[in-house]
Amino acid sequence: MLGSLPLLALLPGCTYQSKKISIAAGIWQGYELMFLAQRQGWLSKDLVHLAEVPSNTSSIHALSSGIVQGAALTLDEVFRARAGGVPLTIVLVLDNSAGADMLLARPQIKSLHDLKGKRIGVEQGANAALMLAKALQKAGLVASDVKQVAVAIGDHVDAWEHDRIDAVITYEPAASHLLNEGAVRLFDSKQIPDTIVDVLAIRSEALTEEYAEAIRNLVAGHFNTLNFLLQHPKEAAGLMAAHLGLPPDQVLKSYEGIVLPDIKDNYRLLAGAYPALMNTAHTVSSFMTESKLIPTEATFTGLVSAAYLPQDK
Numbered sequence: 001m002l003g004s005l006p007l008l009a010l011l012p013g014c015t016y017q018s019k020k021i022s023i024a025a026g027i028w029q030g031y032e033l034m035f036l037a038q039r040q041g042w043l044s045k046d047l048v049h050l051a052e053v054p055s056n057t058s059s060i061h062a063l064s065s066g067i068v069q070g071a072a073l074t075l076d077e078v079f080r081a082r083a084g085g086v087p088l089t090i091v092l093v094l095d096n097s098a099g100a101d102m103l104l105a106r107p108q109i110k111s112l113h114d115l116k117g118k119r120i121g122v123e124q125g126a127n128a129a130l131m132l133a134k135a136l137q138k139a140g141l142v143a144s145d146v147k148q149v150a151v152a153i154g155d156h157v158d159a160w161e162h163d164r165i166d167a168v169i170t171y172e173p174a175a176s177h178l179l180n181e182g183a184v185r186l187f188d189s190k191q192i193p194d195t196i197v198d199v200l201a202i203r204s205e206a207l208t209e210e211y212a213e214a215i216r217n218l219v220a221g222h223f224n225t226l227n228f229l230l231q232h233p234k235e236a237a238g239l240m241a242a243h244l245g246l247p248p249d250q251v252l253k254s255y256e257g258i259v260l261p262d263i264k265d266n267y268r269l270l271a272g273a274y275p276a277l278m279n280t281a282h283t284v285s286s287f288m289t290e291s292k293l294i295p296t297e298a299t300f301t302g303l304v305s306a307a308y309l310p311q312d313k
Helices: 029-038 056-065 075-081 125-140 154-161 174-180 209-231 232-246 248-254 262-271 277-290
Strands: 022-026 048-054 068-072 087-095 102-105 117-122 147-150 167-170 182-190 197-203
Touching: 022 056, 022 209, 029 048, 029 068, 029 087, 029 197, 029 209, 029 232, 029 262, 048 209, 056 068, 056 075, 068 075, 068 087, 068 277, 075 087, 075 125, 075 197, 075 209, 075 277, 087 209, 087 262, 102 174, 117 154, 125 167, 125 182, 125 277, 154 167, 154 174, 154 277, 167 174, 174 248, 197 209, 232 248
Parallel strands: 022 048, 022 068, 117 147, 117 167
Antiparallel strands: 068 197, 087 197, 102 167, 102 182
């Protein structure tokens, strides 16, 4: 069983004291593997602390204030944090949305074009803005054709049930609740592949020998739990259900629109002279600049590192 897997051993010859790292993360399928590893004792309690927060915005605040050394964020949020003076380096790609992010609408809205004049709930951030822009583009509409309503992910279901929105850019676990209430899917991230990516980002000053063991322990724990999910999906679903707020029989379905890159994929995305993630980074950065979400085009120096990935590809 996975619980018997050895934790990363102390590096031979080290004379420094390994430090415990604190990581902020919200509830999301791509982040859940880390939380499950922590709950099951598959992470070292002496090396890693996962702090659950209500939103990725809270994670950025925790990073900015120095409460945590790292966080699970979307790529656009990494750029926002870096633009705000928080130096971050991506050490792990957690997931790639391939249908998990979606535009849901009330049943009487039959097509994207029918969104004209409607109230669309949109969470703050480039991902939702990019999803909406691409959906409107496909419909032949522009931003002024719809009424954007700022709604945080935790309020999507409430805004829907109290008729404050006609449609919403959303994702799990809110998406399953809304679909169960009759919402229809008009657009999703499968139509804009390799665009919406979640990552583990660490403050650059924490990329030191003192934190190296902790970061490697967390990354290894993520991949060990990914293997557990692939080998024992029903058992894993049962262990994740309560934390994700979903019935056990809906947990695996909620992962259907999510790609969880393995070690080999992470090397492709983060390693080499020009890591594959850079293509997505340039696309997202350009959109954020054009949309005035960040003041200038993002810098890419020190953006990614493959140094903490397991050696066995």
